[in-house]
Amino acid sequence: MPIHYPIVTKRISQAEFKLLASEVVGHIIDIHNEFGRFFDELIYKKALADRMSGVMLEVEIVVSHGSFAKSYFVDVLVNSSGLFEFKAADAIHARHRGQTLNYLLLLDLAHGKVINVRPESIGQEFVNCPARLCELKNPIIVDHRWHAQMADASRLRDIVGALISDWGAGLEIALYEEAITHFLGGEDKVLLPVPVFGKKGHLADQRMRLLAPDVAFKITGMQERLDNFEDEARKLLKHTALKAIHWINITQTTIHFTTLK
Numbered sequence: 590m591p592i593h594y595p596i597v598t599k600r601i602s603q604a605e606f607k608l609l610a611s612e613v614v615g616h617i618i619d620i621h622n623e624f625g626r627f628f629d630e631l632i633y634k635k636a637l638a639d640r641m642s643g644v645m646l647e648v649e650i651v652v653s654h655g656s657f658a659k660s661y662f663v664d665v666l667v668n669s670s671g672l673f674e675f676k677a678a679d680a681i682h683a684r685h686r687g688q689t690l691n692y693l694l695l696l697d698l699a700h701g702k703v704i705n706v707r708p709e710s711i712g713q714e715f716v717n718c719p720a721r722l723c724e725l726k727n728p729i730i731v732d733h734r735w736h737a738q739m740a741d742a743s744r745l746r747d748i749v750g751a752l753i754s755d756w757g758a759g760l761e762i763a764l765y766e767e768a769i770t771h772f773l774g775g776e777d778k779v780l781l782p783v784p785v786f787g788k789k790g791h792l793a794d795q796r797m798r799l800l801a802p803d804v805a806f807k808i809t810g811m812q813e814r815l816d817n818f819e820d821e822a823r824k825l826l827k828h829t830a831l832k833a834i835h836w837i838n839i840t841q842t843t844i845h846f847t848t849l850k
Contacts, residue, residue, distance in 0.1 A: 591755045592722075593651040598696045599670040603717070606700035609671040614713060616640050617704055621711050630675040633706045634665055643668040650695050652764060654755050657771045659764060663692050672701035681705050681712050691761040693718035694725075720841055722757035729843045735835075736848035740801035741773075742835055746846060748772050749837055759841035762810040769808065770798065783829050797831075806835040815845065822849050 601609070620636045638644040648663040665673040674689045681703050689701045699719060705712035737743050748769050756764075770779045782794035783805070797805045811818060815838060822834055826849065838845040 591653050592695055593653070594648060594696065596645070596648065596666070596669050598666075598698055599668070600697060600699050601670045603700055606671055609667060610673075610700075610702050610715070613637065613641070613665075613667060613671065613673055613702075614704070614711070617706070617711055621706060626707055626709060628677075628706075630664070630677045630706060634675055637665065641667070645669075650692070652695065652756065652760075654752055654768060655772070657768045659767060661692065661695065663696070666696075670698065672696065672698055674701065674703045676703060676705045676712075677707045678705055679707065681714050686714065686716050687761060689716040690718055691764075694720065694722050694757070694760060697721055697723075720759060722759075725757035725759050725841050726754055728753065728758045728839075728841070730846070731843060732846040734848060735846035736833070736850070739833060739835070739848060740804040742800070742848065745769070745773075745800060745806055745835055745837075749839075749844070753839075753844070758839055758844065759810075762808055762839065765839060766798075766808045769806075773800070783831065785828050786830075787828065800835060803830060803832045804835065805831055805833075806837070809836070809838045810840060811838055812840060819847075819849060826850075 616637055617633060620633055624632065624636065634646050638646055645666045648666045650661045650663065652659050663672060664675045667673065672689065672692055674685065676685055685703050689703055693699065693701050693716065699717065701716045703714045703716060735742065752765055752768055770776055773779050779798050780796050781799050783797045785792045785795050799805050809818065822836065826834065833848055833850045836847045836849055
């Protein structure tokens with residue numbers, strides 16, 4: 590199996606999760622009132638485990654494909670069915686929701702919650718995940734603007750296809766990007782300096798992921814405003830010696846393969 594974790598999870602209903610979350614949050618409010626808001630998130634997680642049964646901390650998930658493997662650690666899992674991500678931040682951000690969604694998909698759970706212990710009153714947001722990875726292995730492919738004959742484009746596409754077939758679509762983009770980089774030879778071969786030019790010549794170098802000295806690639810997971818990304822990518826091309834960017838946008842339902850020249 591490409592996704593490994595040490596327990597058998599149980600997918601529960603929204604109503605069941607709300608009851609569980611209410612109990613968890615009740616304990617966290619009590620802990621927050623007692624300890625205050627200036628401790629690291631680990632303190633609140635361990636205090637929760639002391640007060641509530643069925644709590645597992647730092648549950649490891651290993652995602653693998655061939656010679657590639659990456660570990661994630663889920664903050665809190667309660668009764669093998671309720672996922673809670675703890676933050677000690679100024680606010681709950683989109684990246685926190687995205688991280689929680691990623692864990693829900695990997696653990697085949699439908700409901701989770703982000704809890705932020707830093708504010709004066711704890712912050713909390715539900716994250717729901719109706720999709721299941723087993724249902725996300727055959728996304729729609731849009732590739733009419735893909736130049737397969739260019740610098741390792743076919744190899745790049747084959748790697749992406751193999752990852753999606755094994756894992757499914759909709760996981761965090763960093764996971765796909767790390768795996769692709771690994772199979773292309775690792776960061777030493779892929780993440781390389783590219784000269785950037787202004788009106789008076791060379792400004793500086795910026796590291797980019799390259800398939801060839803003059804061809805970059807970019808993996809994104811945007812749901813909308815793809816046209817805006819394309820506009821900005823063309824500005825990048827204008828100020829480098831790159832001939833093209835192979836751009837792959839991955840969502841749960843669709844993969845766009847696009848070559849920008």
